[in-house]
Amino acid sequence: GGRTAPTTGLSICCAVYGRLPVPRMRTARLVVLVVVAVALGSLAAPEASTTETPRVVVVGGGLAGLSATLQLVADAGGEVQVVLLEKESKLGGNSAKASSGINALTPASGDSVDLYTNDTLVSGGGRSRTELVSKLVGESEDAVAFLASHGVQLGKLTQLGGHSAKRTHSNVAGPNVGSFIIRALSEAVKQLPQVNVVTSAKVKHLLVSGSKGEHRVAGVSYSTPAAGAESDDPASLPTDNHTLEADAVILATGGFGAERDMLRRYNSAVDGFATTNGQWATGDGMVMGHAIGGQLVDMDKIQIHPTGFVNPKDPQAGTKFLAPERLRGVGGILLNSFGKRFVNELGRRDYVTEVMLRQEGKTAWLLLGDVQAADFGEAALGFYAGKAGIATKGDSVEGIAAAIAVEADVLRTELDRYSSAVRSGQADEFGKTVFPNGAINPQGTMYVMKVTPVVHYTMGGLSIDQHARVLDTAGKAIPGLLAAGEVTGGVHGANRLGGNSLLDCTVFGRIA
Numbered sequence: 001g002g003r004t005a006p007t008t009g010l011s012i013c014c015a016v017y018g019r020l021p022v023p024r025m026r027t028a029r030l031v032v033l034v035v036v037a038v039a040l041g042s043l044a045a046p047e048a049s050t051t052e053t054p055r056v057v058v059v060g061g062g063l064a065g066l067s068a069t070l071q072l073v074a075d076a077g078g079e080v081q082v083v084l085l086e087k088e089s090k091l092g093g094n095s096a097k098a099s100s101g102i103n104a105l106t107p108a109s110g111d112s113v114d115l116y117t118n119d120t121l122v123s124g125g126g127r128s129r130t131e132l133v134s135k136l137v138g139e140s141e142d143a144v145a146f147l148a149s150h151g152v153q154l155g156k157l158t159q160l161g162g163h164s165a166k167r168t169h170s171n172v173a174g175p176n177v178g179s180f181i182i183r184a185l186s187e188a189v190k191q192l193p194q195v196n197v198v199t200s201a202k203v204k205h206l207l208v209s210g211s212k213g214e215h216r217v218a219g220v221s222y223s224t225p226a227a228g229a230e231s232d233d234p235a236s237l238p239t240d241n242h243t244l245e246a247d248a249v250i251l252a253t254g255g256f257g258a259e260r261d262m263l264r265r266y267n268s269a270v271d272g273f274a275t276t277n278g279q280w281a282t283g284d285g286m287v288m289g290h291a292i293g294g295q296l297v298d299m300d301k302i303q304i305h306p307t308g309f310v311n312p313k314d315p316q317a318g319t320k321f322l323a324p325e326r327l328r329g330v331g332g333i334l335l336n337s338f339g340k341r342f343v344n345e346l347g348r349r350d351y352v353t354e355v356m357l358r359q360e361g362k363t364a365w366l367l368l369g370d371v372q373a374a375d376f377g378e379a380a381l382g383f384y385a386g387k388a389g390i391a392t393k394g395d396s397v398e399g400i401a402a403a404i405a406v407e408a409d410v411l412r413t414e415l416d417r418y419s420s421a422v423r424s425g426q427a428d429e430f431g432k433t434v435f436p437n438g439a440i441n442p443q444g445t446m447y448v449m450k451v452t453p454v455v456h457y458t459m460g461g462l463s464i465d466q467h468a469r470v471l472d473t474a475g476k477a478i479p480g481l482l483a484a485g486e487v488t489g490g491v492h493g494a495n496r497l498g499g500n501s502l503l504d505c506t507v508f509g510r511i512a
Protein backbone atom coordinates (compact mmCIF):
# COMPACT_ATOMS: atom_id res chain seq x y z
CA GLY A 1 0.00 0.00 0.00
CA GLY A 2 0.96 3.65 -0.33
CA ARG A 3 1.99 5.90 2.49
CA THR A 4 -0.46 7.97 4.44
CA ALA A 5 -0.06 11.56 5.49
CA PRO A 6 1.96 12.07 8.63
CA THR A 7 -0.08 12.35 11.78
CA THR A 8 0.57 15.18 14.16
CA GLY A 9 -0.63 13.45 17.29
CA LEU A 10 -3.76 13.54 19.32
CA SER A 11 -4.13 17.16 20.14
CA ILE A 12 -5.08 18.06 16.56
CA CYS A 13 -8.13 16.73 14.70
CA CYS A 14 -7.20 15.26 11.39
CA ALA A 15 -8.65 12.92 8.83
CA VAL A 16 -6.41 10.36 7.26
CA TYR A 17 -7.21 8.81 3.91
CA GLY A 18 -5.27 6.17 2.13
CA ARG A 19 -4.52 2.56 1.53
CA LEU A 20 -2.90 0.59 4.28
CA PRO A 21 0.82 1.10 4.58
CA VAL A 22 1.50 -2.43 5.75
CA PRO A 23 2.87 -4.95 3.28
CA ARG A 24 1.23 -8.38 2.83
CA MET A 25 -2.11 -7.10 4.14
CA ARG A 26 -4.76 -9.41 2.73
CA THR A 27 -7.72 -7.02 2.80
CA ALA A 28 -6.47 -3.69 1.49
CA ARG A 29 -9.18 -1.12 2.00
CA LEU A 30 -9.94 2.56 1.98
CA VAL A 31 -9.78 3.85 5.49
CA VAL A 32 -11.47 6.95 6.76
CA LEU A 33 -10.12 7.51 10.21
CA VAL A 34 -11.23 10.40 12.28
CA VAL A 35 -8.80 11.17 15.04
CA VAL A 36 -10.50 13.14 17.71
CA ALA A 37 -8.67 15.08 20.32
CA VAL A 38 -9.88 13.88 23.67
CA ALA A 39 -8.86 17.13 25.24
CA LEU A 40 -10.95 19.13 22.76
CA GLY A 41 -14.00 16.95 23.33
CA SER A 42 -15.05 17.05 19.69
CA LEU A 43 -18.50 15.63 18.98
CA ALA A 44 -17.58 14.19 15.60
CA ALA A 45 -18.72 10.58 15.32
CA PRO A 46 -16.13 8.02 14.28
CA GLU A 47 -16.42 6.56 10.82
CA ALA A 48 -17.33 2.90 10.87
CA SER A 49 -14.60 0.60 9.68
CA THR A 50 -15.36 -1.11 6.37
CA THR A 51 -13.35 -4.21 7.13
CA GLU A 52 -14.99 -7.60 7.62
CA THR A 53 -12.09 -9.17 9.45
CA PRO A 54 -11.23 -7.45 12.72
CA ARG A 55 -7.75 -6.03 12.91
CA VAL A 56 -5.61 -5.92 16.03
CA VAL A 57 -2.34 -4.05 16.29
CA VAL A 58 0.19 -5.52 18.72
CA VAL A 59 2.93 -3.08 19.69
CA GLY A 60 6.16 -4.80 20.73
CA GLY A 61 7.65 -8.15 19.79
CA GLY A 62 8.82 -9.49 23.14
CA LEU A 63 7.21 -12.38 24.98
CA ALA A 64 4.03 -10.47 25.85
CA GLY A 65 3.48 -9.38 22.23
CA LEU A 66 4.22 -12.80 20.76
CA SER A 67 2.01 -14.60 23.30
CA ALA A 68 -0.83 -12.17 22.57
CA THR A 69 -0.44 -12.66 18.82
CA LEU A 70 -0.44 -16.45 18.92
CA GLN A 71 -3.40 -16.68 21.29
CA LEU A 72 -5.38 -14.11 19.32
CA VAL A 73 -5.12 -16.05 16.09
CA ALA A 74 -5.93 -19.32 17.86
CA ASP A 75 -8.99 -17.87 19.63
CA ALA A 76 -10.32 -16.15 16.52
CA GLY A 77 -10.13 -19.36 14.54
CA GLY A 78 -7.98 -17.46 12.09
CA GLU A 79 -10.65 -14.77 11.51
CA VAL A 80 -8.45 -11.86 12.54
CA GLN A 81 -5.67 -9.76 11.05
CA VAL A 82 -2.81 -9.01 13.40
CA VAL A 83 -0.17 -6.41 12.68
CA LEU A 84 2.79 -6.71 15.03
CA LEU A 85 4.86 -3.52 15.05
CA GLU A 86 8.36 -3.74 16.53
CA LYS A 87 10.70 -0.75 16.66
CA GLU A 88 13.92 -2.77 16.67
CA SER A 89 15.24 -4.62 13.64
CA LYS A 90 14.48 -7.95 15.29
CA LEU A 91 11.98 -9.39 17.74
CA GLY A 92 12.75 -10.30 21.33
CA GLY A 93 13.18 -7.22 23.53
CA ASN A 94 14.27 -7.90 27.10
CA SER A 95 12.46 -11.21 26.91
CA ALA A 96 15.26 -12.59 24.76
CA LYS A 97 17.74 -11.70 27.52
CA ALA A 98 16.00 -13.68 30.25
CA SER A 99 18.37 -16.14 31.81
CA SER A 100 16.82 -17.75 34.90
CA GLY A 101 13.45 -19.07 33.87
CA ILE A 102 9.69 -18.84 34.03
CA ASN A 103 7.67 -19.74 37.10
CA ALA A 104 4.73 -22.09 37.17
CA LEU A 105 2.87 -23.76 39.96
CA THR A 106 4.74 -27.04 40.53
CA PRO A 107 2.82 -29.34 42.91
CA ALA A 108 5.43 -32.08 42.45
CA SER A 109 7.92 -29.94 44.38
CA GLY A 110 5.53 -29.30 47.27
CA ASP A 111 4.09 -26.16 45.72
CA SER A 112 0.49 -25.03 46.12
CA VAL A 113 -1.68 -22.15 44.93
CA ASP A 114 -1.65 -20.65 48.42
CA LEU A 115 2.12 -20.96 48.81
CA TYR A 116 2.88 -19.42 45.42
CA THR A 117 0.28 -16.67 45.82
CA ASN A 118 1.61 -15.84 49.25
CA ASP A 119 5.25 -15.67 48.05
CA THR A 120 4.22 -13.25 45.29
CA LEU A 121 2.11 -11.06 47.55
CA VAL A 122 4.74 -10.95 50.31
CA SER A 123 7.39 -9.99 47.77
CA GLY A 124 5.10 -7.25 46.42
CA GLY A 125 5.03 -5.67 49.88
CA GLY A 126 1.25 -5.26 49.91
CA ARG A 127 1.14 -3.36 46.62
CA SER A 128 0.29 -6.18 44.18
CA ARG A 129 -3.35 -6.34 43.06
CA THR A 130 -4.70 -9.63 44.39
CA GLU A 131 -6.98 -10.32 41.40
CA LEU A 132 -3.99 -9.99 39.05
CA VAL A 133 -1.81 -12.25 41.21
CA SER A 134 -4.62 -14.77 41.34
CA LYS A 135 -4.69 -14.85 37.50
CA LEU A 136 -0.90 -15.05 37.36
CA VAL A 137 -0.72 -18.07 39.64
CA GLY A 138 -3.96 -19.69 38.48
CA GLU A 139 -2.97 -19.63 34.80
CA SER A 140 0.70 -20.46 35.32
CA GLU A 141 0.56 -24.17 34.52
CA ASP A 142 -1.45 -23.41 31.37
CA ALA A 143 1.09 -20.77 30.38
CA VAL A 144 3.96 -23.25 30.46
CA ALA A 145 1.80 -25.78 28.59
CA PHE A 146 1.11 -23.09 25.96
CA LEU A 147 4.85 -22.55 25.52
CA ALA A 148 5.36 -26.32 25.29
CA SER A 149 2.69 -26.49 22.59
CA HIS A 150 4.96 -24.20 20.55
CA GLY A 151 7.97 -26.43 21.09
CA VAL A 152 9.38 -24.78 24.22
CA GLN A 153 10.38 -27.70 26.46
CA LEU A 154 11.51 -26.52 29.88
CA GLY A 155 12.94 -29.54 31.68
CA LYS A 156 15.02 -27.87 34.39
CA LEU A 157 13.60 -26.77 37.74
CA THR A 158 15.22 -24.30 40.17
CA GLN A 159 14.27 -22.54 43.39
CA LEU A 160 15.00 -18.82 43.14
CA GLY A 161 15.21 -16.22 45.91
CA GLY A 162 11.97 -15.50 47.78
CA HIS A 163 10.31 -18.72 46.58
CA SER A 164 9.16 -21.41 49.02
CA ALA A 165 9.36 -24.19 46.44
CA LYS A 166 11.15 -25.13 43.24
CA ARG A 167 8.97 -23.59 40.54
CA THR A 168 11.26 -21.81 38.06
CA HIS A 169 11.41 -23.69 34.76
CA SER A 170 14.17 -23.38 32.18
CA ASN A 171 15.57 -25.31 29.23
CA VAL A 172 18.02 -28.16 29.74
CA ALA A 173 20.19 -27.30 26.73
CA GLY A 174 20.51 -24.58 24.13
CA PRO A 175 20.74 -20.81 24.61
CA ASN A 176 19.49 -18.77 27.57
CA VAL A 177 15.85 -19.40 28.37
CA GLY A 178 14.65 -16.06 26.95
CA SER A 179 16.20 -16.64 23.52
CA PHE A 180 14.98 -20.21 23.59
CA ILE A 181 11.38 -19.08 24.09
CA ILE A 182 11.53 -16.13 21.69
CA ARG A 183 13.01 -18.20 18.86
CA ALA A 184 10.23 -20.76 19.11
CA LEU A 185 7.39 -18.23 19.36
CA SER A 186 8.80 -16.02 16.57
CA GLU A 187 8.94 -19.07 14.32
CA ALA A 188 5.35 -19.95 15.21
CA VAL A 189 4.16 -16.39 14.50
CA LYS A 190 5.93 -16.32 11.13
CA GLN A 191 3.92 -19.37 10.05
CA LEU A 192 0.61 -17.55 10.51
CA PRO A 193 -0.85 -15.98 7.34
CA GLN A 194 -3.07 -13.75 9.51
CA VAL A 195 -0.05 -11.97 11.00
CA ASN A 196 2.11 -9.21 9.53
CA VAL A 197 5.28 -8.61 11.48
CA VAL A 198 6.77 -5.19 10.72
CA THR A 199 10.17 -4.52 12.28
CA SER A 200 11.93 -1.13 12.51
CA ALA A 201 8.43 0.31 13.00
CA LYS A 202 8.25 2.65 15.97
CA VAL A 203 4.78 3.40 17.28
CA LYS A 204 4.49 7.06 18.26
CA HIS A 205 0.87 7.63 19.26
CA LEU A 206 -2.38 5.88 19.96
CA LEU A 207 -5.19 7.13 17.74
CA VAL A 208 -8.47 7.79 19.44
CA SER A 209 -11.94 8.09 17.94
CA GLY A 210 -15.22 9.18 19.47
CA SER A 211 -16.25 12.05 21.66
CA LYS A 212 -14.96 12.87 25.09
CA GLY A 213 -16.04 10.27 27.63
CA GLU A 214 -17.03 7.91 24.80
CA HIS A 215 -13.70 7.59 23.09
CA ARG A 216 -11.99 4.38 22.08
CA VAL A 217 -8.57 3.51 20.78
CA ALA A 218 -8.83 3.16 17.03
CA GLY A 219 -5.30 2.57 15.84
CA VAL A 220 -1.73 3.81 15.97
CA SER A 221 0.63 6.11 14.18
CA TYR A 222 4.14 4.85 13.60
CA SER A 223 7.31 5.61 11.72
CA THR A 224 9.73 3.54 9.69
CA PRO A 225 13.14 4.51 8.32
CA ALA A 226 12.71 6.35 5.00
CA ALA A 227 13.39 4.12 2.02
CA GLY A 228 17.06 4.22 1.05
CA ALA A 229 18.06 6.37 4.03
CA GLU A 230 21.46 5.54 5.50
CA SER A 231 23.26 6.89 8.53
CA ASP A 232 25.66 5.70 11.21
CA ASP A 233 23.36 7.24 13.77
CA PRO A 234 19.92 5.57 13.59
CA ALA A 235 18.37 8.43 15.61
CA SER A 236 19.18 10.91 12.84
CA LEU A 237 17.66 8.83 10.02
CA PRO A 238 14.77 10.45 8.16
CA THR A 239 11.54 8.55 8.68
CA ASP A 240 8.29 7.88 6.89
CA ASN A 241 5.16 8.25 8.99
CA HIS A 242 2.13 5.99 8.80
CA THR A 243 -1.22 5.53 10.45
CA LEU A 244 -3.00 2.26 10.92
CA GLU A 245 -6.60 1.79 11.97
CA ALA A 246 -7.41 -1.10 14.29
CA ASP A 247 -10.31 -2.53 16.23
CA ALA A 248 -8.01 -3.00 19.20
CA VAL A 249 -4.44 -2.19 20.17
CA ILE A 250 -2.37 -4.33 22.53
CA LEU A 251 0.56 -2.54 24.13
CA ALA A 252 3.43 -4.94 24.82
CA THR A 253 6.27 -2.43 24.77
CA GLY A 254 8.10 -3.50 27.93
CA GLY A 255 9.47 -1.34 30.74
CA PHE A 256 11.64 1.77 31.10
CA GLY A 257 14.80 0.32 32.64
CA ALA A 258 16.98 1.97 29.97
CA GLU A 259 15.35 5.41 30.01
CA ARG A 260 17.55 7.50 32.29
CA ASP A 261 15.22 10.53 32.49
CA MET A 262 12.19 8.45 33.43
CA LEU A 263 14.17 6.44 35.97
CA ARG A 264 15.41 9.66 37.57
CA ARG A 265 11.99 11.31 37.46
CA TYR A 266 10.14 8.44 39.08
CA ASN A 267 12.80 7.39 41.59
CA SER A 268 15.91 9.50 41.98
CA ALA A 269 17.43 6.86 44.29
CA VAL A 270 18.16 4.62 41.29
CA ASP A 271 20.17 7.30 39.54
CA GLY A 272 23.73 6.20 38.92
CA PHE A 273 23.10 2.45 38.82
CA ALA A 274 24.01 0.60 35.63
CA THR A 275 21.18 -1.25 33.86
CA THR A 276 20.74 -4.76 32.49
CA ASN A 277 18.06 -3.59 30.06
CA GLY A 278 18.37 -3.26 26.30
CA GLN A 279 18.28 0.20 24.68
CA TRP A 280 14.65 -0.36 23.61
CA ALA A 281 13.31 -0.32 27.20
CA THR A 282 12.25 3.32 27.08
CA GLY A 283 8.71 3.22 28.49
CA ASP A 284 7.03 4.16 25.18
CA GLY A 285 3.81 2.27 25.91
CA MET A 286 3.44 3.88 29.32
CA VAL A 287 3.84 7.34 27.84
CA MET A 288 1.40 6.65 24.98
CA GLY A 289 -1.19 4.98 27.21
CA HIS A 290 -0.98 7.74 29.79
CA ALA A 291 -1.37 10.40 27.08
CA ILE A 292 -4.86 9.13 26.29
CA GLY A 293 -5.97 8.74 29.89
CA GLY A 294 -4.47 5.43 31.05
CA GLN A 295 -3.54 5.34 34.70
CA LEU A 296 0.05 4.71 35.70
CA VAL A 297 0.68 2.86 38.97
CA ASP A 298 3.78 2.13 41.06
CA MET A 299 6.10 3.98 38.68
CA ASP A 300 8.58 4.58 41.50
CA LYS A 301 8.95 0.84 42.13
CA ILE A 302 12.12 0.04 40.25
CA GLN A 303 13.88 -3.22 40.91
CA ILE A 304 17.57 -3.14 41.61
CA HIS A 305 18.85 -6.64 40.97
CA PRO A 306 21.67 -7.55 43.33
CA THR A 307 23.95 -9.11 40.75
CA GLY A 308 25.09 -7.42 37.56
CA PHE A 309 28.50 -8.57 36.29
CA VAL A 310 31.36 -6.14 36.79
CA ASN A 311 33.52 -6.51 33.71
CA PRO A 312 37.14 -5.96 34.85
CA LYS A 313 37.87 -4.34 31.47
CA ASP A 314 35.04 -1.80 31.88
CA PRO A 315 33.92 -1.69 35.52
CA GLN A 316 32.01 1.60 35.11
CA ALA A 317 29.96 0.48 32.08
CA GLY A 318 26.41 1.88 32.20
CA THR A 319 24.94 -1.33 30.78
CA LYS A 320 25.94 -4.57 32.45
CA PHE A 321 25.25 -8.24 31.78
CA LEU A 322 22.99 -9.76 34.37
CA ALA A 323 24.51 -12.43 36.59
CA PRO A 324 21.38 -14.60 36.52
CA GLU A 325 19.61 -15.35 39.76
CA ARG A 326 19.92 -19.02 38.86
CA LEU A 327 23.64 -18.76 39.70
CA ARG A 328 22.49 -18.46 43.31
CA GLY A 329 19.54 -20.78 42.69
CA VAL A 330 21.95 -23.65 41.95
CA GLY A 331 23.87 -22.92 45.15
CA GLY A 332 26.32 -20.11 44.31
CA ILE A 333 27.40 -18.13 47.38
CA LEU A 334 28.23 -14.44 47.83
CA LEU A 335 31.42 -13.23 49.51
CA ASN A 336 32.37 -9.66 50.34
CA SER A 337 35.76 -8.11 49.66
CA PHE A 338 37.05 -9.71 52.89
CA GLY A 339 36.12 -13.17 51.61
CA LYS A 340 33.20 -13.52 54.05
CA ARG A 341 29.59 -14.46 53.42
CA PHE A 342 27.21 -11.69 54.45
CA VAL A 343 23.70 -12.61 53.29
CA ASN A 344 21.19 -15.38 52.64
CA GLU A 345 21.86 -15.75 48.93
CA LEU A 346 18.32 -17.03 48.40
CA GLY A 347 16.63 -14.09 50.06
CA ARG A 348 14.42 -11.77 48.03
CA ARG A 349 16.08 -9.41 45.57
CA ASP A 350 15.31 -6.24 47.53
CA TYR A 351 16.85 -7.72 50.70
CA VAL A 352 19.99 -9.07 48.99
CA THR A 353 20.48 -5.74 47.20
CA GLU A 354 20.11 -3.77 50.40
CA VAL A 355 22.76 -5.85 52.17
CA MET A 356 25.07 -5.77 49.12
CA LEU A 357 24.94 -1.99 49.04
CA ARG A 358 26.36 -1.96 52.56
CA GLN A 359 29.45 -3.95 51.52
CA GLU A 360 32.75 -2.30 50.68
CA GLY A 361 32.69 -0.99 47.10
CA LYS A 362 29.01 -2.07 46.78
CA THR A 363 30.30 -5.21 45.11
CA ALA A 364 30.60 -8.88 46.00
CA TRP A 365 32.06 -12.11 44.65
CA LEU A 366 29.75 -14.83 43.43
CA LEU A 367 31.35 -18.27 43.84
CA LEU A 368 30.26 -21.63 42.43
CA GLY A 369 31.84 -25.03 43.08
CA ASP A 370 31.98 -27.96 40.67
CA VAL A 371 28.54 -29.40 41.49
CA GLN A 372 26.84 -26.00 41.30
CA ALA A 373 28.64 -25.24 38.03
CA ALA A 374 27.53 -28.51 36.48
CA ASP A 375 23.93 -27.77 37.46
CA PHE A 376 24.07 -24.22 36.07
CA GLY A 377 25.73 -25.34 32.85
CA GLU A 378 29.46 -25.47 32.13
CA ALA A 379 28.89 -24.00 28.66
CA ALA A 380 27.54 -20.70 29.97
CA LEU A 381 30.18 -20.50 32.70
CA GLY A 382 32.85 -21.29 30.12
CA PHE A 383 31.57 -18.33 28.10
CA TYR A 384 31.69 -16.06 31.16
CA ALA A 385 35.27 -17.18 31.97
CA GLY A 386 36.41 -17.19 28.35
CA LYS A 387 35.12 -14.83 25.68
CA ALA A 388 33.17 -12.57 28.04
CA GLY A 389 36.05 -12.20 30.51
CA ILE A 390 33.74 -11.72 33.49
CA ALA A 391 34.52 -14.87 35.50
CA THR A 392 37.67 -16.58 36.75
CA LYS A 393 37.92 -20.35 36.68
CA GLY A 394 40.23 -21.95 39.25
CA ASP A 395 41.14 -25.43 40.46
CA SER A 396 42.33 -24.54 43.94
CA VAL A 397 41.37 -22.43 46.93
CA GLU A 398 44.69 -20.61 46.48
CA GLY A 399 43.87 -19.67 42.88
CA ILE A 400 40.39 -18.40 43.70
CA ALA A 401 41.64 -16.56 46.80
CA ALA A 402 44.23 -14.78 44.65
CA ALA A 403 41.54 -13.79 42.14
CA ILE A 404 39.46 -12.13 44.84
CA ALA A 405 42.48 -10.73 46.73
CA VAL A 406 42.03 -12.50 50.09
CA GLU A 407 44.24 -14.94 52.01
CA ALA A 408 43.71 -18.59 51.05
CA ASP A 409 43.14 -19.49 54.71
CA VAL A 410 40.35 -16.95 55.01
CA LEU A 411 38.56 -18.45 52.03
CA ARG A 412 39.16 -22.02 53.23
CA THR A 413 37.69 -21.19 56.65
CA GLU A 414 34.64 -19.57 55.05
CA LEU A 415 34.01 -22.59 52.83
CA ASP A 416 34.31 -24.83 55.92
CA ARG A 417 31.78 -22.70 57.79
CA TYR A 418 29.34 -22.93 54.87
CA SER A 419 29.88 -26.67 54.68
CA SER A 420 29.03 -27.00 58.41
CA ALA A 421 25.84 -25.01 57.90
CA VAL A 422 24.87 -27.31 55.02
CA ARG A 423 25.52 -30.41 57.16
CA SER A 424 23.59 -29.06 60.14
CA GLY A 425 20.40 -28.78 58.10
CA GLN A 426 19.46 -25.78 60.28
CA ALA A 427 19.02 -22.15 59.31
CA ASP A 428 22.47 -20.53 59.15
CA GLU A 429 23.40 -17.16 60.67
CA PHE A 430 21.74 -15.34 57.73
CA GLY A 431 18.57 -17.40 57.85
CA LYS A 432 19.42 -19.56 54.85
CA THR A 433 17.54 -22.85 55.10
CA VAL A 434 17.84 -24.23 51.56
CA PHE A 435 21.33 -25.18 50.34
CA PRO A 436 21.00 -26.24 46.69
CA ASN A 437 23.70 -28.72 45.67
CA GLY A 438 25.24 -28.62 49.16
CA ALA A 439 28.68 -27.29 50.06
CA ILE A 440 31.27 -25.76 47.72
CA ASN A 441 33.93 -28.40 47.04
CA PRO A 442 37.32 -26.77 47.78
CA GLN A 443 39.11 -29.52 45.85
CA GLY A 444 37.11 -29.10 42.66
CA THR A 445 36.90 -26.55 39.86
CA MET A 446 35.40 -23.25 40.99
CA TYR A 447 34.14 -20.14 39.20
CA VAL A 448 34.17 -16.68 40.74
CA MET A 449 32.76 -13.43 39.35
CA LYS A 450 32.47 -9.88 40.62
CA VAL A 451 28.93 -8.53 40.89
CA THR A 452 27.18 -5.30 41.82
CA PRO A 453 23.54 -4.14 42.04
CA VAL A 454 21.94 -2.94 38.77
CA VAL A 455 18.63 -1.50 37.55
CA HIS A 456 16.76 -4.49 36.24
CA TYR A 457 13.00 -4.21 36.08
CA THR A 458 10.29 -1.57 36.37
CA MET A 459 7.37 -2.88 38.42
CA GLY A 460 5.11 0.08 37.61
CA GLY A 461 3.18 0.79 34.45
CA LEU A 462 -0.30 1.01 33.01
CA SER A 463 -3.04 -0.14 35.32
CA ILE A 464 -4.92 -3.16 33.92
CA ASP A 465 -7.77 -5.35 35.05
CA GLN A 466 -7.72 -9.15 35.00
CA HIS A 467 -8.87 -9.08 31.36
CA ALA A 468 -5.73 -7.09 30.47
CA ARG A 469 -7.82 -4.01 29.66
CA VAL A 470 -6.08 -0.71 30.35
CA LEU A 471 -7.86 1.30 33.04
CA ASP A 472 -8.25 5.04 33.24
CA THR A 473 -7.85 7.09 36.40
CA ALA A 474 -11.47 6.32 37.36
CA GLY A 475 -10.74 2.60 37.11
CA LYS A 476 -12.80 2.27 33.90
CA ALA A 477 -11.52 0.18 30.99
CA ILE A 478 -10.49 2.25 27.95
CA PRO A 479 -12.26 0.62 24.99
CA GLY A 480 -9.93 -0.83 22.39
CA LEU A 481 -6.79 -0.72 24.54
CA LEU A 482 -5.16 -3.73 26.17
CA ALA A 483 -1.71 -4.21 27.64
CA ALA A 484 0.50 -7.03 28.88
CA GLY A 485 3.98 -7.59 30.23
CA GLU A 486 6.37 -5.08 31.72
CA VAL A 487 4.43 -2.12 30.31
CA THR A 488 1.77 -2.81 32.95
CA GLY A 489 1.80 -2.24 36.70
CA GLY A 490 0.00 -3.83 39.63
CA VAL A 491 1.08 -7.45 39.26
CA HIS A 492 4.41 -7.35 41.07
CA GLY A 493 3.80 -4.53 43.53
CA ALA A 494 6.96 -3.18 45.11
CA ASN A 495 9.28 -6.07 44.25
CA ARG A 496 9.05 -8.72 41.54
CA LEU A 497 9.95 -12.33 42.26
CA GLY A 498 12.48 -13.85 39.85
CA GLY A 499 10.73 -15.82 37.10
CA ASN A 500 7.41 -14.01 37.54
CA SER A 501 7.93 -11.62 34.64
CA LEU A 502 8.14 -14.17 31.85
CA LEU A 503 5.04 -15.69 33.40
CA ASP A 504 3.28 -12.32 33.56
CA CYS A 505 4.04 -11.78 29.83
CA THR A 506 2.69 -15.20 28.87
CA VAL A 507 -0.41 -15.14 31.08
CA PHE A 508 -1.54 -11.57 30.41
CA GLY A 509 -0.34 -11.63 26.79
CA ARG A 510 -2.65 -14.59 26.16
CA ILE A 511 -5.49 -12.91 28.04
CA ALA A 512 -5.06 -9.68 26.05
Ligand SMILES: Cc1cc2nc3c(=O)[nH]c(=O)nc-3n(C[C@H](O)[C@H](O)[C@H](O)COP(=O)(O)OP(=O)(O)OC[C@H]3O[C@@H](n4cnc5c(N)ncnc54)[C@H](O)[C@@H]3O)c2cc1C
Nearest residue numbers: 060062064087093094095100101203254485486499501502
Ligand atom coordinates in the same frame (compact mmCIF):
# COMPACT_ATOMS: atom_id res chain seq x y z
C1 LIG B 1 19.01 -9.51 31.47
C2 LIG B 1 17.61 -9.84 31.90
C3 LIG B 1 17.32 -11.11 32.39
C4 LIG B 1 16.02 -11.42 32.79
N1 LIG B 1 15.73 -12.68 33.23
C5 LIG B 1 14.46 -13.00 33.56
C6 LIG B 1 14.11 -14.33 33.92
O1 LIG B 1 14.93 -15.23 33.90
N2 LIG B 1 12.82 -14.58 34.26
C7 LIG B 1 11.84 -13.61 34.26
O2 LIG B 1 10.70 -13.90 34.56
N3 LIG B 1 12.16 -12.34 33.88
C8 LIG B 1 13.42 -12.03 33.53
N4 LIG B 1 13.72 -10.75 33.14
C9 LIG B 1 12.63 -9.80 32.96
C10 LIG B 1 11.88 -10.15 31.69
O3 LIG B 1 12.76 -10.65 30.73
C11 LIG B 1 11.19 -8.92 31.09
O4 LIG B 1 10.59 -8.18 32.08
C12 LIG B 1 10.09 -9.38 30.15
O5 LIG B 1 10.61 -10.30 29.25
C13 LIG B 1 9.48 -8.20 29.42
O6 LIG B 1 8.74 -8.70 28.34
P1 LIG B 1 7.82 -7.74 27.49
O7 LIG B 1 7.29 -8.55 26.38
O8 LIG B 1 6.90 -7.03 28.38
O9 LIG B 1 8.85 -6.65 26.96
P2 LIG B 1 10.13 -6.86 26.04
O10 LIG B 1 10.53 -8.27 25.95
O11 LIG B 1 11.16 -5.88 26.47
O12 LIG B 1 9.57 -6.48 24.60
C14 LIG B 1 9.10 -5.19 24.33
C15 LIG B 1 9.32 -4.93 22.86
O13 LIG B 1 8.60 -3.75 22.50
C16 LIG B 1 9.38 -3.01 21.60
N5 LIG B 1 8.94 -1.62 21.65
C17 LIG B 1 9.08 -0.74 22.67
N6 LIG B 1 8.55 0.45 22.34
C18 LIG B 1 8.06 0.32 21.08
C19 LIG B 1 7.42 1.22 20.19
N7 LIG B 1 7.20 2.50 20.51
N8 LIG B 1 7.05 0.76 18.97
C20 LIG B 1 7.29 -0.53 18.60
N9 LIG B 1 7.93 -1.41 19.40
C21 LIG B 1 8.30 -0.99 20.64
C22 LIG B 1 10.80 -3.20 22.10
O14 LIG B 1 11.75 -2.92 21.10
C23 LIG B 1 10.78 -4.66 22.52
O15 LIG B 1 11.19 -5.52 21.49
C24 LIG B 1 15.01 -10.43 32.73
C25 LIG B 1 15.31 -9.16 32.23
C26 LIG B 1 16.59 -8.86 31.81
C27 LIG B 1 16.88 -7.49 31.28
